[in-house]
Amino acid sequence: MTENNNMEAIMGLIINGGNAKSFAFExxxxxxxxxxxxxxAKLxxxxQALHAAHxxxxAMLTSEAQGExxxxxxxxxxxxxxxxxxITFRDLAGEMVELYQRLKDQK
Structure with missing residues (x-):
């Protein structure tokens, strides 16, 4: 993986990870x-953002596994x-959405 490709992968993790966390908060x-x-819909x-980050x-892991x-x-x-x-925030957001749904259903 070239230095430029590596930087693109790194930025992909940062951008898509940040987007995933923002969507989860929404x-x-x-x-x-x-x-x-x-x-x-936000979950x-x-x-989708986590999939892109993954x-x-x-890409980074594959490059390293190939000896680069x-x-x-x-x-x-x-x-x-x-x-x-x-990933952690997304998991917790899913639990919180479910909890809010249960609370609403109990009323």
Whole structure:
């Protein structure tokens, strides 16, 4: 993987991870206001962004598995942090949307 391709993959993790987290947060806000159609749509958008981030990460891992040495920079570590946080936040958002739905159903 060229340095330019590696930077594109890193930025793909940061951008798509950040987008996924934002969509997940929007899902929580929508559920909190009782709009579960919007909440589920935002969770789906978060999933799409995570899929794109995963593709970027897979490109990096595949390159390294093929013997291409990767230079690990602070930006690389930052990009992985973004992805991990986005995945965790998405999982929690899904649970919160479900919880808000249950609360609404109990009323």
């Amino acid at each position: 899902a929580i806000r929508a559920a909190k206001s009782g709009d579960f159609i919007q909440a589920n 789906a958008e978060a999933d 593709n970027s990460q897979t 040495t990767q230079t690990i920079t602070l930006l690389t570590v930052h990009s992985q942090d973004h992805l991990m946080n986005a």
